[in-house]
Amino acid sequence: MRRIYLDANATTPMAAEVVEAMWEWLGGDAFGNPSSLHRAGREARKAIDDAREQVAALVGAEPSEIVFTSGGTEANNLAVMGAVRAAGLRRIVTSAVEHPSLLEAARGMERESVSATLVGVDRDGVVDREAFRAAIPDGAAFVSLMRVNNETGNLMPVRDCVWELRGRGVVTHTDATQAVGRIGVDVKDLGVDFMSMSAHKLHGPKGVGALYVRRGARLSPILVGGAQERERRAGTENVAGIVGFGKAAALAHKGLKPRAMKIAALRDRFERELFQRVEGVRLNGHRLARAPGTLNVSFDKADGEAILIGLDLERVAASSGAACASGVAKPSHVLLAMGRTAAEARSSVRFSFHDGNTDEEVDRLIEIVPAIVARVRCEEGPGT
Numbered sequence: 001m002r003r004i005y006l007d008a009n010a011t012t013p014m015a016a017e018v019v020e021a022m023w024e025w026l027g028g029d030a031f032g033n034p035s036s037l038h039r040a041g042r043e044a045r046k047a048i049d050d051a052r053e054q055v056a057a058l059v060g061a062e063p064s065e066i067v068f069t070s071g072g073t074e075a076n077n078l079a080v081m082g083a084v085r086a087a088g089l090r091r092i093v094t095s096a097v098e099h100p101s102l103l104e105a106a107r108g109m110e111r112e113s114v115s116a117t118l119v120g121v122d123r124d125g126v127v128d129r130e131a132f133r134a135a136i137p138d139g140a141a142f143v144s145l146m147r148v149n150n151e152t153g154n155l156m157p158v159r160d161c162v163w164e165l166r167g168r169g170v171v172t173h174t175d176a177t178q179a180v181g182r183i184g185v186d187v188k189d190l191g192v193d194f195m196s197m198s199a200h201k202l203h204g205p206k207g208v209g210a211l212y213v214r215r216g217a218r219l220s221p222i223l224v225g226g227a228q229e230r231e232r233r234a235g236t237e238n239v240a241g242i243v244g245f246g247k248a249a250a251l252a253h254k255g256l257k258p259r260a261m262k263i264a265a266l267r268d269r270f271e272r273e274l275f276q277r278v279e280g281v282r283l284n285g286h287r288l289a290r291a292p293g294t295l296n297v298s299f300d301k302a303d304g305e306a307i308l309i310g311l312d313l314e315r316v317a318a319s320s321g322a323a324c325a326s327g328v329a330k331p332s333h334v335l336l337a338m339g340r341t342a343a344e345a346r347s348s349v350r351f352s353f354h355d356g357n358t359d360e361e362v363d364r365l366i367e368i369v370p371a372i373v374a375r376v377r378c379e380e381g382p383g384t
Contacts, residue, residue: 003315004361008201008293009150009178009352010319014244015203021247022205025240034237035228044239051246058249059176059195060186061212067219067229068242071209072177072198073101078211078222078233079173079194080105084114084142086218087171091141092116095127095156096337098146102175103333106144124286125152125338132161140169147185148178151334151350152285153294155183162191171217177201177209181252182291183260193217199241203354204248208241259355264292266362267353271295273366278373284335284348293353298340302376304348310372311349316365319350 005013024030025047032040034048052063069075080102084092092106096118106116119135121127127145136143143165145158162172173194179185181202187195195212199205213219219232226234275281280300299307304320311318320332331345340348351365 001315003317004357004364005317006351006353006357006365007317007319008354009153009350011200011206012203012354013356014200014205015248015251017251018204018244018247022240022244025243030239034239035226044237047239047243048237051242051249054246054250054253055197055210058185058253059180059197059212060188062215064230065187065213065215067211067213067232068237068245069209069211069233070207070238072099072175072196072201073209075177075196075198075209075211076101076175077105078219079196080109080142080144081222082219082232083171083173083194083217084109085112086220087140087142089140089142089171090114091137092144093119093132093136093141094144095119095121095132095146097121097125097127097149097151097154097334098144099150099175099177100333102144102146121337123339125149125154125284125334126286126289127156127161129157129160129164133164136165136168136170138168140171142171142173144173144175146175146178147190148176148183148291149285149334150178151332152296152338153178153290153352154285155289155291158192159190166191178291181249181256182263182293184256187212187214194219199245199248202248202252205241205244208238208245210245260292263353263355263357266357266359267293267295267351269359270351270362270365273362274369277366277370282344284338284340295351295353296348297351298335298344298348299373299377300347301380302347302373303380304346306376306380307349307372310376311369314368314372316368319352320348 032044034044052066056063056066117135119132145156147158158174172192174192175196176185177196177198180197193214198209221232223234228234282298284296331342335345
């Protein structure tokens with residue numbers, strides 16, 4: 001029985017073209033250090049430069065505005081710490097549903113006498129523009145709002161919020177790790193100073209990401225000891241990973257809209273059938289303003305972890321939320337911020353589709369998911 005993979009928000013399978021592009025830098029003769037002046041080093045440098053152009057093209061940036069990192073977490077940390085320190089800011093404003101790598105970085109800056117304000121969301125998990133704007137003080141501040149929420153798939157009003165802040169001395173950032181390569185993203189249209197990305201969310205390799213740094217934006221490195229990445233991120237570059245990221249970005253750039261429509265159609269069909277066949281299902285997230293592939297639902301009187309185990313036994317991979325929180329007993333901070341109870345949060349399951357999923361897989365999901373939920377409810381009994 002073929003596995004059905006529905007955890008694309010955690011990671012995506014690497015595209016065959018990406019693996020092929022990386023192989024030369026993993027097992028072939030190309031292994032030079034890109035900081036070396038000899039031919040092997042120059043070849044590695046060119047490979048990085050080519051990948052930088054591919055990533056920049058995907059998001060409408062200039063190649064010089066792309067800083068390669070070890071992933072989205074480092075990109076978020078670099079944006080928060082690097083921008084706040086460089087500009088001497090004393091206030092951070094962000095939403096209560098951001099990724100932990102952003103929230104923990106913001107809280108960590110409180111040790112440097114920087115205050116952090118978290119703006120709440122409504123029952124659908126969307127930040128209210130007026131509340132967000134009201135939380136931002138007059139004068140300099142670092143403001144961050146994710147483009148797509150990793151647990152609900154909600155689209156956040158980044159562009160509207162950012163353009164309203166023009167001329168107020170505010171430094172702006174968006175975590176776009178769940179957006180880049182899945183929906184159209186243009187940094188110039190968004191108007192942000194910084195934007196985080198991750199390769200393994202768009203069929204690239206793990207362990208590599210990037211931070212867009214608008215030309216002229218001030219940024220202090222958090223890793224020091226070398227002049228790599230224009231002195232913004234020290235350390236020998238992960239050439240193979242960066243090459244893979246570049247290839248994945250180039251692939252994502254082609255046919256993005258029809259690919260997103262296909263993924264949304266699969267998700268929507270599964271969602272319709274699920275709500276028709278299973279009682280006591282609640283959508284976690286906005287019904288319309290969400291990314292194509294994400295469906296987060298809570299099942300009344302059923303434990304989400306038990307459902308996931310049942311799915312896994314049927315060779316279906318899904319999730320209870322953020323992959324970075326796996327193994328943690330606490331309920332989702334995103335769902336709690338949306339007003340869900342702890343029990344409701346623990347009854348949630350996230351299905352996140354990618355462009356490798358098929359109609360036949362949805363047919364099988366429609367067959368097995370209602371049966372698994374019914375079995376879990378029966379085992380837990382009416383008193384749960």
